[in-house]
Amino acid sequence: MGLHVGLDFGTSNSGVATYQDGSVRVLPIDGKNVVPEVVKTILYITRDFQHFIGQEAVELYYKQNINRQRRFVKKWSGEIDYRGADMHYVRDIYVYVDELQPGRLLQFIKTALRSEKYHGTQVFERYYNLSDIIAAYLQKLKKRAETLLGEEIEGVTIGRPVKFSQNTEQDQRAQNTLLEAAMEAGFKRIDFELEPIAAALYYEFTLTRPENVLVFDFGGGTLDLTIIRLGDPQHRKVYASGGIGIAGSDFDRAIIEKRMLFHFGKGQVHHDPEILKLIDTIPDWAALPELSTPLAKAELERAIGAGEAPVRLKALEALIFNDLAFSFYNMVEATKIALSDQGAAVARMKEKNLDIWELYTRSQLEKDIREHRQQIEEVLMNTIIASGLEPGQIDAVVKTGGSANVPVFSEMLVRIFGDDKVKSSDVFNSVTAGLAISAHQRK
Amino acid sequence: MISPDKIDEWIHEVEERPASAELIIRYIANRLSELTSRDEELAAQNIELLSGRKVEEYENRIASLEYQLELLKRQLGGEAVLPSEVSAAKPLQETLKLLLYNPLGQVLNLEMDLANIESQQSVASLSGEVSPPGMAPSVLSTRVQEELLFIFDSGRTVRRPVTQLPAMEANQLGWNQAFIEEPRIKEELAIIQPIGSMPLYESCIQASRRGYVKKMKTSFFTSHLEEDYIGSGVKLRADKTCGLTFANGDDLFVMVSLEGYIFSMQVDRLPAAIEQVIQLGVSDHIVSAFEIGQKTSILFITQDGKAVNRQVGWLEKANSFKTKGQSILSKERRQRGTRIVAAAAVDEADWGVFLQADGLLSIYKLEDLLSAGSLAARQAEAQVLGLSVFQKPGENENLPQK
Numbered sequence: 001m002g003l004h005v006g007l008d009f010g011t012s013n014s015g016v017a018t019y020q021d022g023s024v025r026v027l028p029i030d031g032k033n034v035v036p037e038v039v040k041t042i043l044y045i046t047r048d049f050q051h052f053i054g055q056e057a058v059e060l061y062y063k064q065n066i067n068r069q070r071r072f073v074k075k076w077s078g079e080i081d082y083r084g085a086d087m088h089y090v091r092d093i094y095v096y097v098d099e100l101q102p103g104r105l106l107q108f109i110k111t112a113l114r115s116e117k118y119h120g121t122q123v124f125e126r127y128y129n130l131s132d133i134i135a136a137y138l139q140k141l142k143k144r145a146e147t148l149l150g151e152e153i154e155g156v157t158i159g160r161p162v163k164f165s166q167n168t169e170q171d172q173r174a175q176n177t178l179l180e181a182a183m184e185a186g187f188k189r190i191d192f193e194l195e196p197i198a199a200a201l202y203y204e205f206t207l208t209r210p211e212n213v214l215v216f217d218f219g220g221g222t223l224d225l226t227i228i229r230l231g232d233p234q235h236r237k238v239y240a241s242g243g244i245g246i247a248g249s250d251f252d253r254a255i256i257e258k259r260m261l262f263h264f265g266k267g268q269v270h271h272d273p274e275i276l277k278l279i280d281t282i283p284d285w286a287a288l289p290e291l292s293t294p295l296a297k298a299e300l301e302r303a304i305g306a307g308e309a310p311v312r313l314k315a316l317e318a319l320i321f322n323d324l325a326f327s328f329y330n331m332v333e334a335t336k337i338a339l340s341d342q343g344a345a346v347a348r349m350k351e352k353n354l355d356i357w358e359l360y361t362r363s364q365l366e367k368d369i370r371e372h373r374q375q376i377e378e379v380l381m382n383t384i385i386a387s388g389l390e391p392g393q394i395d396a397v398v399k400t401g402g403s404a405n406v407p408v409f410s411e412m413l414v415r416i417f418g419d420d421k422v423k424s425s426d427v428f429n430s431v432t433a434g435l436a437i438s439a440h441q442r443k
Numbered sequence: 444m445i446s447p448d449k450i451d452e453w454i455h456e457v458e459e460r461p462a463s464a465e466l467i468i469r470y471i472a473n474r475l476s477e478l479t480s481r482d483e484e485l486a487a488q489n490i491e492l493l494s495g496r497k498v499e500e501y502e503n504r505i506a507s508l509e510y511q512l513e514l515l516k517r518q519l520g521g522e523a524v525l526p527s528e529v530s531a532a533k534p535l536q537e538t539l540k541l542l543l544y545n546p547l548g549q550v551l552n553l554e555m556d557l558a559n560i561e562s563q564q565s566v567a568s569l570s571g572e573v574s575p576p577g578m579a580p581s582v583l584s585t586r587v588q589e590e591l592l593f594i595f596d597s598g599r600t601v602r603r604p605v606t607q608l609p610a611m612e613a614n615q616l617g618w619n620q621a622f623i624e625e626p627r628i629k630e631e632l633a634i635i636q637p638i639g640s641m642p643l644y645e646s647c648i649q650a651s652r653r654g655y656v657k658k659m660k661t662s663f664f665t666s667h668l669e670e671d672y673i674g675s676g677v678k679l680r681a682d683k684t685c686g687l688t689f690a691n692g693d694d695l696f697v698m699v700s701l702e703g704y705i706f707s708m709q710v711d712r713l714p715a716a717i718e719q720v721i722q723l724g725v726s727d728h729i730v731s732a733f734e735i736g737q738k739t740s741i742l743f744i745t746q747d748g749k750a751v752n753r754q755v756g757w758l759e760k761a762n763s764f765k766t767k768g769q770s771i772l773s774k775e776r777r778q779r780g781t782r783i784v785a786a787a788a789v790d791e792a793d794w795g796v797f798l799q800a801d802g803l804l805s806i807y808k809l810e811d812l813l814s815a816g817s818l819a820a821r822q823a824e825a826q827v828l829g830l831s832v833f834q835k836p837g838e839n840e841n842l843p844q845k
């Protein structure tokens with residue numbers, strides 16, 4: 001029988017692991033990533049329909065889009081029916097399409113599974129339905145895993161949330177789409193495991209009696225909360241599940257907005273909407289390459305020439321036009337990760353015209369993400385209420401996902417549930433690892 | 444900038460977690476030391492500016508560029524109005540610069556008096572290992588007034604006047620003596636391109652080894668040059684820039700591959716975004732990319748030194764991108780291992796400098812080479828690595844080209 005792996009298909013990051021000879025091996029699936037064991041759930045499709053995932057996709061997206069030329073042409077995209085009380089007319093809709101666009105970047109693919117309305121998208125001359133998009137991503141992931149393992153993968157256990165949607169039909173449809181995509185990607189045997197169960201599987205092994213467990217899965221894109229009764233695999237029970245679309249990428253964004261924009265002229269440039277728009281786009285990593293147009297360059301040159309914060313705007317120009325965005329976002333993420341282990345870190349970047357030195361402390365990070373922390377605590381309390389349990393009735397809290405390592409959230413969990421109940425785990429990979437164990441058990 | 448608010452926030456961190464104090468002090472101390480050295484550097488530069496040394500250097504460079512511009516005007520039939528101090532400069536056309544460079548950024552600069560060169564002459568020999576694996580050197584002939592653009596495979600560029608390169612004696616040529624324009628981590632020097640004549644052209648065309656091409660308006664290209672970054676010009680990871688040429692809209696752009704396939708197309712029709720214009724086999728790659736300009740024929744050089752000449756009219760212009768290209772070699776010759784190592788647009792009055800795998804640099808008048816059909820037997824023992832074409836003053840008034 002061929003290899004059967006566990007695959008965590010996450011909103012922001014994914015991972016693959018195997019269970020062999022009594023131990024789990026989470027594969028270093030993306031050597032270019034800050035954490036090689038996870039690969040960004042990003043698909044980049046080039047004009048010649050080649051597919052790229054993870055950091056490779058991000059790098060290529062930057063490489064192909066920074067400083068490229070654009071040519072917008074008007075294209076018919078459909079029509080809209082206007083219906084009034086006594087009239088009905090149809091109007092053609094045109095959009096301006098950049099015909100020199102070298103590729104399409106697709107993110108948050110998993111979120112599309114939750115939507116009843118999203119069926120797919122047109123990528124240049126081809127239509128990709130949702131299962132094609134996911135299949136293209138999974139195929140690349142499978143190929144990478146096979147290269148690392150040196151053998152073909154036949155079966156896969158894929159993680160899925162407790163509910164893709166509150167609507168049972170949509171929930172089933174989402175799983176079917178994922179199943180179809182996995183088959184299209186070349187997996188021969190496919191089964192599913194609930195992500196919170198996978199995350200807590202290690203912990204469940206240690207139990208001698210059933211316990212109520214809160215799984216706090218805090219990844220790159222979302223926070224998923226599940227309160228579940230574990231200990232007897234035959235009689236697991238989900239009391240409640242909830243979540244919020246706040247996670248690691250929002251913290252990176254907060255750091256950039258509050259600590260980095262100053263280096264690019266924020267606070268020094270006033271009454272110049274064109275330049276302010278450029279500055280305000282910096283937190284959005286996917287939008288930044290779109291700024292590298294001759295028009296933006298001319299605007300920057302004009303402002304620099306007028307002596308409007310010239311040093312900061314030169315830095316902004318370097319960030320946009322010198323292919324530095326990729327290093328910049330990685331630097332911000334690395335600084336945030338460093339603060340999980342130490343009280344202070346330096347965000348440092350020195351390139352032509354760009355010299356960032358920002359001493360950043362854990363208390364500053366906590367201040368910058370205070371609003372998010374409050375929202376998260378609210379969602380957590382709501383989930384506990386929905387479960388019908390009191391915090392005291394929850395026997396253990398299992399943390400997983402990179403963002404669960406941010407100390408302010410560990411402290412929050414300790415404050416609510418008590419120090420002895422919060423269990424540390426391999427935060428980045430416990431879902432992936434749990435899926436590998438589950439895959440092994442099912443083999 | 445460190446504001447009082449930030450300092451308060453750091454103090455707050457120390458109050459909350461005293462263990463952070465040591466780290467914060469270390470970070471600030473390191474930054475201070477970094478800023479101190481930067482301050483010293485700036486002070487030193489300031490002294491240079493105040494003493495006039497920098498000013499003098501820039502004045503010389505401006506004078507040289509002005510002179511170049513006037514030369515170009517004269518060649519185009521315009522009037523040469525040279526400032527009196529510039530006209531006093533020594534005659535500039537008589538010295539030929541031969542540059543040898545490799546992907547490590549090492550550059551050897553050999554100066555030659557154009558008046559004394561003869562056809563079929565060996566001018567120098569490179570000592571030591573000429574071409575370590577994957578580090579094939581290239582040759583470029585240029586003039587002393589030129590401005591050179593060093594293009595790295597990452598898309599980074601460095602501009603440098605030829606005069607900044609230290610000249611070497613013909614008997615001392617070795618990579619260990621070379622001037623180095625150091626590549627950054629994971630970078631290689633892709634090509635060196637003279638850019639003195641750039642203002643005369645509308646477009647700049649960047650070509651890659653795997654047959655991708657990108658065309659830019661010269662004005663747009665100039666703004667990229669100011670940023671020292673022109674883009675890598677490639678789509679594939681294993682690809683890199685192999686040629687940069689300036690041209691006008693109605694010029695004919697030509698690329699020649701190692702296996703003898705030729706792509707030619709009018710510059711106006713070339714893509715503005717990076718696009719593959721010729722499909723090459725796995726083992727094939729582009730060896731030369733150039734525009735025809737006013738030249739009448741194209742010279743192809745095989746690895747064993749044979750010269751093949753074709754009139755420009757022989758070229759079959761491509762109608763679309765991703766063509767397989769026109770072939771200069773028959774299938775049999777290709778299968779026997781014949782490869783094209785260099786090609787250029789030429790006139791009979793042109794001269795060529797050849798670099799061979801044993802390090803020998805030899806000069807030929809192309810008229811003589813074409814009559815003989817190949818490099819002289821003594822010089823053709825080692826494989827040819829590169830070719831650069833130039834003109835001798837009086838024989839041809841065009842500018843040197845690669």
